[in-house]
Structure formats: structure tokens, C-alpha cells
Amino acid sequence: MPDIEFNEEDVLNRxxxxxxxxxxxxxxxxxxxxxxxxxxxxxxxxxAEDLTARVFQRAMNHIKxxxxxxxxxxxxxYRIAHNLVANWHRDRSRRQExxxxxxxxxxxxxDHPERNLVRxxxxxxxxxxxxxxxxxxxxxxxxxxxxxxxxxxxGAIMGRSEGAVKSLYHRTLLALRDQIxxxxxxxxxx
Amino acid sequence: MKKxxxxxxxxxxxxxxxxxHLADTLKPITPPSELVxxxxxxxxxxxxxxxxxxxxxxxxxxxxxxxxxxxxxVIVTIARAFFYFVGRK
Numbered sequence: 001m002p003d004i005e006f007n008e009e010d011v012l013n014r015x016x017x018x019x020x021x022x023x024x025x026x027x028x029x030x031x032x033x034x035x036x037x038x039x040x041x042x043x044x045x046x047x048a049e050d051l052t053a054r055v056f057q058r059a060m061n062h063i064k065x066x067x068x069x070x071x072x073x074x075x076x077x078y079r080i081a082h083n084l085v086a087n088w089h090r091d092r093s094r095r096q097e098x099x100x101x102x103x104x105x106x107x108x109x110x111d112h113p114e115r116n117l118v119r120x121x122x123x124x125x126x127x128x129x130x131x132x133x134x135x136x137x138x139x140x141x142x143x144x145x146x147x148x149x150x151x152x153x154x155g156a157i158m159g160r161s162e163g164a165v166k167s168l169y170h171r172t173l174l175a176l177r178d179q180i181x182x183x184x185x186x187x188x189x190x
Numbered sequence: 191m192k193k194x195x196x197x198x199x200x201x202x203x204x205x206x207x208x209x210x211h212l213a214d215t216l217k218p219i220t221p222p223s224e225l226v227x228x229x230x231x232x233x234x235x236x237x238x239x240x241x242x243x244x245x246x247x248x249x250x251x252x253x254x255x256x257x258x259x260x261x262x263x264v265i266v267t268i269a270r271a272f273f274y275f276v277g278r279k
Contacts (some may be wrong), residue, residue, distance in 0.1 A: 027230060035221045052221075053229040060233060123215045130216075145216035173205050180208070 012073060016063050023060050030074060031056075033147055034081050040142045041085045043131060051088060055081045075157040082139065089135070125185045129176060137172045140165065 006025065014022035034055050039048040058080050059066075066076055130141060136158065143154045151165040158165065 024230075027233065031226055031229070032218070032221060036218050039219060039221075040216065049221075049225055049229060053232040056229070056233050122211070126211055126215045141212060141216060145212050146218050148218075173208055176212075177204055177208055 008073060012063070012066070015060075016066065023063065026059075026073070027056055030077055033074065034077055036146050037078060037081055037142055038085060040146055041081075041135075041138060042088060043127070047088060051081070051084050054084055058084070071156055072153075078143075078157045082135075086135065122185070125183075126176075126180075129179050129183075129185075132179075133172065133175070137168065137175070140168055140172060144169065 006029070011022045011025050015026055031052070035048060035052045038051045038055070039045070042048050042051065055077060059077055066073070130138060133141070139158060140154060143149045143157060149157075151169070152162045154160075155162045155165045160168070
């Protein structure tokens with residue numbers, strides 16, 4: 001397995017010295033995670049592709065500036081992605097929004113293909129509510145559920161303590177629950 | 191007392207159910223392979239910094255500048271000659 005031989009520190013050093021093959025290894029390792037993050041933040045396949053490519057372009061151009069200060073490389077990448085997505089939302093706010101229903105459905109990992117063909121109305125409604133949350137709360141939910149990260153890992157990316165992440169998560173759940181109640185959305189699909 | 195405990199349990203149940211729905215909705219997705227290849231190709235395109243680094247030495251910059259100026263002079267000379275021969279008629 002390639003993971004056994006993957007020494008991130010060594011690969012990062014080689015990439016920082018301009019070795020494109022080393023950066024290719026980092027790309028292979030993180031492409032799925034960054035794409036997932038950008039895809040859920042934008043809800044748009046084409047923009048997700050464009051922004052993901054730009055995240056890696058920017059990372060490649062500035063990898064010499066990356067210094068390991070206890071922050072994982074993934075956190076650095078997520079911060080680049082977060083900034084680019086924020087710029088994208090700012091530019092987009094001047095233009096018309098694409099409804100979340102228009103978002104193409106991509107195959108989920110470990111899922112039955114037929115499940116992907118139909119995204120339930122409840123999931124659509126929940127996604128719509130998530131996209132109305134403030135950006136940092138969206139980040140938190142994506143990192144927690146899509147990336148399956150712990151509060152400590154999320155804290156490293158968001159620049160918050162583990163306790164602050166836990167508290168923010170709880171407040172986010174309460175806010176979502178209230179919005180679901182306000183809009184009378186039935187998540188049980190009955 | 192019993193009522194508040196019941197409410198608390200109800201709240202926790204609601205949040206637990208919401209977490210389950212979130213887990214069902216926010217699932218990791220696999221980017222299509224052609225998209226991954228396309229993005230990889232895009233990343234290999236030389237960036238501004240790379241282009242700038244190619245002309246960082248003054249000798250090379252001088253050559254490029256000289257080349258551009260020479261080309262410009264040739265184009266102006268041809269244009270003047272063309273105007274001289276065609277414009278006179």
C-alpha cells in the first residue's frame with residue numbers, strides 16, 4: 001500500500017524544493033478531501049472543479065512558505081480552500097444563485113449506486129438549510145460529517161480550541177433544529 | 191422536575207436524530223476520475239511566478255527586451271515601406 005511508504009514530512013520537504021513528483025503525491029492524497037469540502041461549500045460541480053484546481057495551484061506556488069508549526073498540511077490546504085470559497089461566495093453574491101436542486105449528484109463512497117440516483121426531498125431541504133448557515137458553521141458540519149474529523153482536528157483547521165468547536169457544534173445543531181421546526185420540514189419523510 | 195428531565199431527554203433525542211440525518215446527507219463523494227485527471231493537468235500549467243522566475247536574470251531580460259524592440263522596429267519599417275509604395279499611387 002502506498003500509505004505505508006508515505007512520509008508526509010519528507011514528501012513536503014521534497015515538494016518545497018520544487019520536486020513536482022512529490023507535490024503529485026500530496027495531490028493524490030488530498031484531492032478527494034479538498035474536492036469534497038469545496039463541493040459541499042459551493043454546491044456546484046463545475047465551480048468545485050475550478051476551485052479545487054486553484055487550491056492546489058496556490059498550494060504548489062506557496063509550498064515553500066509552508067512551515068510546519070504543529071498545524072497539519074491538510075489544515076493549511078483547507079485554509080486555502082476556505083479563502084477561495086469565501087471569495088467565490090463574495091463574487092457570486094452579485095450574481096444569481098443556483099438552487100441546490102440543480103446540484104448534480106455524485107456517487108457517495110461505500111454507497112449503493114441506486115441510492116445516489118434519488119436524493120430525497122428531506123436531504124435537499126436539509127442541504128438548503130445547511131447552506132444558509134454562517135460559513136464557519138458550514139465548515140464545521142462538512143469537516144465533521146464529510147471528512148469525519150474529530151473536534152481537535154477541526155479546531156486545528158479553524159484556529160479554535162477543541163472546546164470551542166464542541167460548543168459551536170452544539171449551537172449549530174440547535175440552530176438547525178429550530179430552523180427545521182420553523183419551516184415545518186419533516187426529516188422522517190412521513 | 192420530572193417534566194424538565196423529560197424535556198431534556200426529548201431535546202437530546204431530537205439532536206441525535208438530526209445528527210443521523212446530517213450523517214446521511216453529508217456523505218463523502220468520489221470526484222469522477224476524468225475530473226481528477228483534468229484538474230491535475232490544469233495544475234501543471236506554468237504559473238505567473240514560474241513565468242516570472244524564467245526572466246529573473248537581467249541577461250535574459252535584456253535579450254527579451256532587445257528581441258521585442260527589434261521586432262517592433264522591423265514591423266514599423268515594413269509598415270512605412272508599404273505605406274510609401276502603396277500610398278504614393
